[in-house]
Amino acid sequence: MTSSTTPGGLARFNALEERTAHAALVEVCASAAWARGLLARRPYAxxxxxxxxxxxxxxxxxxxxxxxxMAGHPPIGRPEPGDPTSSREQRGMAGAPEELRARMLELNLAYQEKFGHVFLIRATGRTGEQMRDAVEERLGNAPEQEYEIVRAELTAINRIRLGRLLEEEEV
Incomplete structure (x- = not known):
């Protein structure tokens, strides 16, 4: 497919100067290796x-x-102030009752204690109760199992964020 038939957002992304494209990708996923891997494969058809x-x-x-x-993701229920991405993705916790918010804080701490990192889930489209149930269930996982679940969740989050990146008027 030529750039003239490539969707606009993708054509813009493909044409970005490498430093600008890298910065945009690191906003999608904080892994520098992931960003480098995607840059190395440009342009995308x-x-x-x-x-x-x-x-x-x-x-x-x-x-x-x-x-x-994972370090680029705030805990569920506590999006980074001024970060529209984490606020949008965690919308399911925005109007949650105080009891649910307190329980999520407790569960986030227990999860971090057990696994050594923030609880990560594709929060987009999930309610606070669904996220609470997921962390409660995943606390029973072995570290190796949780490692692969986290990889799958990051993969899903990156797909959503890349889609949004391509929808932006300018990167």
Whole structure:
């Protein structure tokens, strides 16, 4: 597919100067290795090709790279002040009753104590109760199992965020 038939957002992304594209990708996922992996495969013929590349790079990230990616995510129920992305993604907790918010704080701390990192879930479209139920269930996982669940959740989050990146008027 030529750039003239490439969807506008993807054409803009493909044409970005490397430093600007890297900065945009690190906003999607805090892993520098993931961003480098996607940059190395540009240009993309279709949005699906970009998503497939994202999935492939995510599947090969090391434990350190995954830790770097997770560090870019605030705990569920406590989005970063002034960060519209985490606020939008965690909308399901925005109007949650105080009891649910307190329980999520307790569960987030227990999860972090057990696994050594923030509880990560694709929060987009989920209610506060669904996120609470997920963390309660996942607290019973073995670390190796949870590691792969986190990788899958990051993959899903990156797909959503890449879609939004391609929808933006300017990157």
């Amino acid at each position: 279709t949005p699906d090709a970009l998503l497939a590349a994202s999935d492939a790079v995510m599947a090969k990230l090391s434990a350190a790279d995954l830790a770097e990616a």
